[in-house]
Amino acid sequence: MAMIEVDALSRRFRDVQAVDEVSFSVERGEVVGFLGPNGAGKSTTMKMITGFLEPSGGTARVEGFDVRSHRRAVQARIGYLPEGAPAYGDMSVGAFLEFVGRLRGLDGARRRERIGEMVHRLHLADVYGRRIETLSKGFKRRVGIAQALLHDPDVLILDEPTDGLDPNQKFEMRELIRAIAGEKAIVVSTHILEEVEAVCTRAIIIARGRVLADATPTDLLSHAGIAQAIEVTVAADAHDRARDLIAQVAHVRTVETIGAVNGLARLRVVGDGGRQIVTAVGAVLHAHDLPVEDLRMERGRLDAVFRQITQR
């Protein structure tokens, strides 16, 4: 049985169909990236799964419990970080976690143990006694995660956990998600694509309330037809020669110049065969004594896939 089953979930707001028959399921051990432009219906879907918002149609089940008929049973099994990690600014970190723990029904000893664990794991010891409103964004987000993980749920729903964080904090957040993944079912919404590649085992792309793609990040990339591209940087004066040489390498389909600055020219090589091309291109340039400044597999092209899919 899937940990999360979303079944034709729909939500209308007056005349706007915010979520339109969204269906997917998440198994234990999966980290699903919920991707989409702003206003695509990501948050609305998450609010319905967590029982905050009533669906207009369809339903969601968590560990077999239907959110429409067993809301609290579902909520007890989910750890949820709402968008923007809201928390009571006038409370200290400790008092806030204590409060959430009590509402989660954790008894005294268990509560202390779990709060201790969260404080240790999310490095909250230094800010434990501080009011949440005085904390930096990164710490506030960590408090939000601590709150979501407090009862050690098997299902975790995180709405834009890295939004507004600086690069170091983003890195930490991803490390954390990776660390807790394993035995849980996790849904992470984001509009940052690198994040999906960094932590997700699967990506669901949603736009205008509909699911447009549901596949592993690698599969999504291979559909794009540009996954096999490599990028070569050579000196600008050797540019024409390099181009001709590369064009003759086996499996290369096209070579195009994508830029020339500071005396260096960049070429994009597209072909079949992936890594072999990198090796072959490197070898042919080396054999003809053309200095290669940089040579790499092109990556981070998920945004192209995303554009392609969401603007179709």
Added chain:
Amino acid sequence: MRTTLAVFQREFGAYFASPLAAIFIVIFLVLVGAFTFFLGGFFERGQADLQTFFSFHPWLYLVLVPALGMRLWAEERKAGTIELLMTLPVRTWELVLGKFLAGWAFAGLVLALTFPMWLTVNHLGRPDNGVILASYIGSWLMAGVLLSLAACLSALTKNQVIAFILAAAGGFVLMLAGIDVVLGFLRPWASTAVVDFVATLSVLTHFQQITRGVIEATTLVFYLGLIATCLFANTALIEREKAK
């Protein structure tokens, strides 16, 4: 019950986490004292009772109690913490009750801090302490009614100022339902039964009875019934409005 207690403690603490509690206590005590001694002519009356003191409570509550109730839900909605609160595995009415009780307990605390009035009047003469106790209870119940109304109305908006105005206006109507201006407005077109019903809704009339020493079961039922009605409406409203 565990949920209600946790919410109660958090909300009660929240009053003291900002200057609200201190400001509220000082203003209430200063105003109630000023009204009693200057407007009410406490000494001039030459009577050892607290009638003048209690007679100003409804009007003070009209302005001050909405200030206690306005934040209860409007603030949660504004800050987005309502999404956190209402995705925890708890029943909505437990939250509603916890928040209300916190505000009510705070009102009770403020009321208790007027004890020097009681000491004064006992020092000056031999008042009927039974009536005074009944009046305190009546005053606290009336604060409860206005607070439950304020809490309920604050579920309608994200804006605390709007919540305040709604609560003050609603309280005003509830308070004045029994006076002639309102009844005179109804009489020409409403049936006698309706007019009588509206008259019994007046929070003020019931309170005045209590301060004269008449405390009836119907009055208690009336106040507690109003509170229960408001809290019930509050639960339904916040369920409906939470995600908007």
